[in-house]
Amino acid sequence: xxxxxxxxxxxxxxxxxxxxxxxxxxxxxxxxxxxxxxxxxxxxxxxxxxxxxxxxxxxxxxxxxxxxxxxxxxxxxxxxxxxxxxxxxxxxxxxxxxxxxxxxxxxxxxxxxxxxxxxxxxxxxxxxxxxxxxxxxxxxxxxxxxxxxxxxxxxxxxxxxxxxxxxxxxxxxxxxxxxxxxxxxxxxxxxxxxxxxxxxxxxxxxxxxxxxxxxxxxxxxxxxxxxxxxxxxxxxxxxxxxxxxxxxxxxxxxxxxxxxxxxxxxxxxxxxxxxxxxxxxxxxxxxxxxxxxxxxxxxxxxxxxxxxxxxxxxxxxxxxxxxxxxxxxxxxxxxxxxxxxxxxxxxxxxxxxxxxxxxxxxxxxxxxxxxxxxxxxxxxxxxxxxxxxxxxxxxxxxxxxxxxxxxxxxxxxxxxxxxxxxxxxxxxxxxxxxxxxxxxxxxxxxxxxxxxxxxxxxxxxxxxxxxxxxxxxxxxxxxxxxxxxxxxxxxxxxxxxxxxxxxxxxxxxxxxxxxxxxxxxxxxxxxxxxxxxxxxxxxxxxxxxxxxxxxxxxxxxxxx
Amino acid sequence: xxxxxxxxxxxxxxxxxxxxxxxxxxxxxxxxxxxxxxxxxxxxxxxxxxxxxxxxxxxxxxxxxxxxxxxxxxxxxxxxxxxxxxxxxxxxxxxxxxxxxxxxxxxxxxxxxxxxxxxxxxxxxxxxxxxxxxxxxxxxxxxxxxxxxxxxxxxxxxxxxxxxxxxxxxxxxxxxxxxxxxxxxxxxxxxxxxxxxxxxxxxxxxxxxxxxxxxxxxxxxxxxxxxxxxxxxxxxxxxxxxxxxxxxxxxxxxxxxxxxxxxxxxxxxxxxxxxxxxxxxxxxxxxxxxxxxxxxxxxxxxxxxxxxxxxxxxxxxxxxxxxxxxxxxxxxxxxxxxxxxxxxxxx
Numbered sequence: 001x002x003x004x005x006x007x008x009x010x011x012x013x014x015x016x017x018x019x020x021x022x023x024x025x026x027x028x029x030x031x032x033x034x035x036x037x038x039x040x041x042x043x044x045x046x047x048x049x050x051x052x053x054x055x056x057x058x059x060x061x062x063x064x065x066x067x068x069x070x071x072x073x074x075x076x077x078x079x080x081x082x083x084x085x086x087x088x089x090x091x092x093x094x095x096x097x098x099x100x101x102x103x104x105x106x107x108x109x110x111x112x113x114x115x116x117x118x119x120x121x122x123x124x125x126x127x128x129x130x131x132x133x134x135x136x137x138x139x140x141x142x143x144x145x146x147x148x149x150x151x152x153x154x155x156x157x158x159x160x161x162x163x164x165x166x167x168x169x170x171x172x173x174x175x176x177x178x179x180x181x182x183x184x185x186x187x188x189x190x191x192x193x194x195x196x197x198x199x200x201x202x203x204x205x206x207x208x209x210x211x212x213x214x215x216x217x218x219x220x221x222x223x224x225x226x227x228x229x230x231x232x233x234x235x236x237x238x239x240x241x242x243x244x245x246x247x248x249x250x251x252x253x254x255x256x257x258x259x260x261x262x263x264x265x266x267x268x269x270x271x272x273x274x275x276x277x278x279x280x281x282x283x284x285x286x287x288x289x290x291x292x293x294x295x296x297x298x299x300x301x302x303x304x305x306x307x308x309x310x311x312x313x314x315x316x317x318x319x320x321x322x323x324x325x326x327x328x329x330x331x332x333x334x335x336x337x338x339x340x341x342x343x344x345x346x347x348x349x350x351x352x353x354x355x356x357x358x359x360x361x362x363x364x365x366x367x368x369x370x371x372x373x374x375x376x377x378x379x380x381x382x383x384x385x386x387x388x389x390x391x392x393x394x395x396x397x398x399x400x401x402x403x404x405x406x407x408x409x410x411x412x413x414x415x416x417x418x419x420x421x422x423x424x425x426x427x428x429x430x431x432x433x434x435x436x437x438x439x440x441x442x443x444x445x446x447x448x449x450x451x452x453x454x455x456x457x458x459x460x461x462x463x464x465x466x467x468x469x470x471x472x473x474x475x476x477x478x479x480x481x482x483x484x485x486x487x488x489x490x491x492x493x494x495x496x497x498x499x500x501x502x503x504x505x506x507x508x509x510x511x512x513x514x515x516x517x518x519x520x521x522x523x524x525x526x527x528x529x530x531x532x533x534x535x536x537x538x539x540x541x542x543x544x545x546x547x548x549x550x551x552x553x554x555x556x557x558x559x560x
Numbered sequence: 561x562x563x564x565x566x567x568x569x570x571x572x573x574x575x576x577x578x579x580x581x582x583x584x585x586x587x588x589x590x591x592x593x594x595x596x597x598x599x600x601x602x603x604x605x606x607x608x609x610x611x612x613x614x615x616x617x618x619x620x621x622x623x624x625x626x627x628x629x630x631x632x633x634x635x636x637x638x639x640x641x642x643x644x645x646x647x648x649x650x651x652x653x654x655x656x657x658x659x660x661x662x663x664x665x666x667x668x669x670x671x672x673x674x675x676x677x678x679x680x681x682x683x684x685x686x687x688x689x690x691x692x693x694x695x696x697x698x699x700x701x702x703x704x705x706x707x708x709x710x711x712x713x714x715x716x717x718x719x720x721x722x723x724x725x726x727x728x729x730x731x732x733x734x735x736x737x738x739x740x741x742x743x744x745x746x747x748x749x750x751x752x753x754x755x756x757x758x759x760x761x762x763x764x765x766x767x768x769x770x771x772x773x774x775x776x777x778x779x780x781x782x783x784x785x786x787x788x789x790x791x792x793x794x795x796x797x798x799x800x801x802x803x804x805x806x807x808x809x810x811x812x813x814x815x816x817x818x819x820x821x822x823x824x825x826x827x828x829x830x831x832x833x834x835x836x837x838x839x840x841x842x843x844x845x846x847x848x849x850x851x852x853x854x855x856x857x858x859x860x861x862x863x864x865x866x867x868x869x870x871x872x873x874x875x876x877x878x879x880x881x882x883x884x885x886x887x888x889x890x891x892x893x894x895x896x897x898x899x900x901x902x903x904x905x906x907x
Contacts, residue, residue: 031868035861039879042857049850049898056844060899084845205843214840261746266562268745275749295749296838307840456840463842470829477825481818481863511866513647513815 028095029102037096044092048083051075055084097202104195111188118163122178122489129489129505131519137532140500147492147500148177150529155181155488155522167491178491183484187510190479197476200469208462210238211245215457218333220314221450224252227302227457245459247283247302254278254290256451258311260381270340270379277308277453293453303459310454312336312343313363315387319349321442327352333452334363335407340377341365346409347389348396353441355393358409359427360419362388363449382431387446389427390419391438485509488522502526565685566744572678573699573733579671580730586664587722593658594720595798650808651717661719668726672710675703686744691760692751693904694895698736701764701891702729708768716812720803724775735892751904755834763827767887769820770859774884776813777877780806784874810877814866817880821859828852839901848902851890858883 015023027033052060061081065072079086126132142150145166152162160181169175215232219225227249229235259274277293281301293299299306312334319328327349334343347359367386368378375388394414398404417438419426424438434445487507495501504526506519679699683690691700709725712718747756784806786797803809831852836842843849862879865871895902 031864032870035864035868035871038857038861038864042854042861045850045854045857048845049847049854049894052899053845056846056901057899267743271746272749273746274752296753296755296834298837298840305840307838309840458840460841463836466842467829467833470832474822474825474829477822481822511814511818513811516646516648 025102028099034096034099034103037092037099041089041092041096044089045083047080048089051080051083053083054081093202097199100195100199104192104199107188108192111185111192114188115185119161119180119182119487122165122167122180122491123505124173126489126491126503126505129507131516132503132505133520133523134501134503135523135527136495137500137502139498140530140532142500142530144175144177144492144494144500147502147526147530148179148490151490151492151522151526152179152181154526154529155179155490158522159183160488161185174493174495176491176493178489180487180489182487182509184486184509186479187483187485188480190476190481190483193476194473194480195476197469197473201466201473204462204465204469208238208460208466210240211462212458212460213237213241213245214459216309217455217457218314218452219251219253219455220331220333220452221253221256223331224250225455226250227304232457245303245461247304249284249302250282251299251301251306251455252280253453254280256311256453258381258451260379262381270381272380275308275311293455303461305458307456307458308453309456310336312341312452312454313365313382313385314450314452315345315361315363315385315446316448316450317347317387318445318447319347319353319357319437319442320445321352322440324443325352327442329447331448331450332361334361338377339380341380342377346407348398348406348409350396350398354439355441356396356414357437357441358392358394358396358411358414359389359444360392360409361390364388365449382449385431385446385449387429388419389429389444391417391427393417393439393441481511484512484514484518486512486515486518488519490522490526500532562685562687562744565681569678569681569685570737570741572674572681574737576671576674576678577730577733577737579667579674580726580733583664583667583671584723584726584730586660586667587719587726590658590661590664591720591723591799593660594802597802647804647808647811650804651812654720654802654804655717661722664722665713665719668706668722669710672703672706675699675706679703682744688747689757689761691764692747692756693742693745694740695736695742697760697764697891697895698732698740700761701767702732702736704764704768705729705771708765708772712772712816718772718776718812720799721772721775721779724778725772728771728775748904750838753834753838755830755837759827759830759834762823762830766820766823766827767891769816769823770884770887773813773817773820773880776809776816777880779803780809780813780877781874781881783809784877806873810873813877813880814863817859817862817883821856821863824852824856824859828856844901846902847894847898847900848890851886851894855883855886855890858886 013019052064054061064081075081079088083089123129127134140147148164152164155162160183162179162181165178165180167173167176167178213236215235217225217232225231227246229243229246255278257274257276257278258272259276261268261271261273263269275295279291279293279299280288281291281299282288283302291299293306293308295308298308313336314331314333316329316331318326320326328347330347332345332347334345336343341363343363343365345361345363347357347361349357349359362375364375364377364386365381366377366379366383367375370376375386392409392411392414396404397410397413404410416422418424422438427435427437427444429435429444429446431446431449434443436443486509489503489505491503493501493503502523504519504523506515508515679690682696682699686692686696690696705725706729709718709721782797783800783803786800787806804812831849832842835844835846835849858879862876862883865876865879894900895904
């Protein structure tokens with residue numbers, strides 16, 4: 001079988017399956033691929049900020065579907081509403097991390113070997129190296145061997161790993177002693193630590209998401225929640241979650257105080273300044289404890305954290321039949337619609353009246369009548385609250401057991417009897433007031449208004465690990481980016497007539513803007529240690545910047 | 561009282577802008593003088609000046625080859641590569657000794673002091689740190705940009721960036737005073753945390769470093785263009801001759817961007833810790849979190865590009881520019897127009 005040929009006549013080896021695999025792995029772990037994957041990751045994250053995400057903004061997604069009924073399903077097929085868990089986003093970061101692993105393993109092996117090794121032999125021509133300095137001293141008290149020994153001591157003290165070489169004389173070169181030194185191994189250690197810690201972050205995030213949960217629950221002042229599955233309004237368990245990680249605690253919201261900016265002459269009138277929830281928690285077999293939850297201060301209990309994420313009003317409403325018997329009494333959380341807490345809620349009275357009764361309520365903590373006669377809320381605190389109700393009678397649609405949201409009212413099978421086009425005004429109630437329902441159905445009262453706290457209960461068993469790995473990664477990054485790895489050489493040669501010739505040079509192993517300065521510094525300290533004064537500079541001119549430019553030019557010319 | 565102080569702060573900021581405008585003009589004149597001087601034979605130059613464009617390219621290539629050999633085929637950043645051109649020498653060679661640049665720097669210092677006072681005054685007026693809405697972010701962000709610019713001068717002479725950087729700062733302050741001014745309002749409960757002091761300050765400081773890195777990368781691209789063309793640049797770009805070599809500009813940009821990157825990483829982690837306390841999760845892909853992540857990844861790519869064959873030089877410079885554009889987008893667009901939990905623009 002003829003070997004495949006490329007157009008320019010180069011014979012390429014045939015690759016079997018394992019050969020292709022190896023080729024693929026080599027491509028994947030190449031720096032260029034890693035870089036492209038990184039940039040791709042950045043690009044792939046962009047749509048996650050342009051389109052609402054189910055994870056962070058589920059209502060936004062619903063709204064998007066309503067506003068763009070044609071586009072939304074197409075985007076949904078492309079997983080645009082779940083970008084960060086989508087197949088394509090996951091593919092990019094998993095490939096990136098595979099590439100990272102493929103690189104970290106050989107480099108770790110290589111680095112471990114390097115850690116056990118001595119610095120390599122001193123190059124013959126130091127004048128080709130960075131920061132080269134050559135000096136000659138007459139009448140020095142030390143010989144080359146002593147000078148090299150002093151250099152070794154000095155470098156070792158400065159954290160260099162050193163080795164001294166006795167370089168015997170060869171043709172055209174006198175015998176010399178040289179010190180080869182290297183420092184900054186921590187740079188590569190930090191580099192590897194950074195990348196391994198990133199892997200740690202990824203794994204910890206995955207584990208935390210898998211075993212943790214988040215649950216939301218609205219608790220009205222005076223009410224108690226129990227930490228069990230059924231008591232949550234909504235609950236998002238991780239893939240490996242099981243009920244046993246729900247510690248059986250109870251939490252009562254005793255009071256919920258809110259402070260507002262109440263001076264109308266200053267800016268931001270009505271802005272909330274402080275939310276303060278006083279709670280009592282009970283764990284089985286323990287004394288009840290009083291605590292508080294604030295916006296930046298979650299409550300930690302039984303391995304979970306409880307956060308205050310929202311607030312609103314929950315009116316207590318009683319409906320009585322014409323005979324005065326209470327057929328309905330509920331505390332109903334109303335959902336806030338604006339910053340002044342104009343809120344809406346649904347009241348459904350299925351039994352006890354002549355007909356089923358449904359009401360859409362609007363609650364105004366501090367009502368203000370607009371020119372049109374409609375109400376709005378002018379301030380979020382309870383000043384003279386008003387509840388306005390549109391009432392419907394007929395079939396609530398719950399008789400056949402169909403589950404219905406408590407936050408919506410299906411008016412299809414119902415007749416409006418108050419508000420809107422019914423011909424009767426909407427019902428308006430102040431605090432403690434009672435009004436007649438239309439059609440002689442009975443009465444309705446607004447007994448009480450309490451605040452509710454929207455609590456988020458969150459457990460992430462790996463959260464501490466994520467932080468630990470993030471801190472390790474940062475520490476590694478510090479070392480990898482800021483510690484210079486460099487080699488420094490010192491060579492001492494005994495010249496004729498009691499002269500001592502000293503040469504210094506360095507090599508950057510990575511980003512090292514201070515290298516030349518460091519070599520000059522070693523030279524200065526070395527001379528000070530040897531008590532050498534007034535050296536006779538041979539090649540290092542007083543302005544050794546131009547000297548270095550010359551040596552760099554040599555490099556340029558000698559390179560192919 | 562609060563309003564009066566806040567208005568004094570705003571007036572002081574307008575004065576600052578006038579001083580900066582004067583500094584900008586002086587920096588521009590300095591560049592023009594450099595252009596003119598570049599036409600004449602150079603008198604005080606060192607050895608570096610004599611490198612021809614071709615030699616510089618050779619130098620750059622040497623660097624790249626070395627990088628390829630030493631770097632191997634690793635994903636982990638390899639930075640094993642000798643720097644052929646001595647940056648300090650390059651900067652020393654191109655130092656401008658003119659009177660105009662000194663005037664420009666003096667004006668910048670004067671502007672900076674007024675700017676700093678204006679910012680502090682705003683903080684005093686609000687009785688908290690002056691970075692809790694767009695107006696304050698702009699004020700503090702630009703004061704830190706100028707502060708980083710002035711601070712770096714003690715280590716590296718980057719005065720030639722003055723026109724570029726002060727121009728950018730003036731533009732940002734202009735937009736801020738037209739669009740972002742708001743009166744002092746109390747902090748919403750979500751912002752009442754010491755993390756506001758740490759997280760936002762570090763993020764803003766990172767922006768300062770990224771801005772300077774961006775300016776250097778921009779100049780680097782222009783300078784590369786000049787080095788690669790054998791013809792003389794048009795007269796108005798003559799100053800390019802008098803700037804450090806592109807390789808030096810790239811090295812300097814890298815040093816500043818690395819500091820920015822470290823600060824940005826800290827911003828990200830501090831933000832996560834705060835988000836955990838305030839919102840019940842350390843990471844939730846909120847729009848601002850998405851963009852913080854994007855910026856982090858772009859700069860991580862930039863750092864890797866320095867060690868990737870074929871990506872040094874102009875390509876990595878473009879990455880730095882894209883990175884800073886993302887920072888500006890995150891600040892100017894995401895803060896104001898995107899829906900999310902970080903809705904603190906105050907507009």
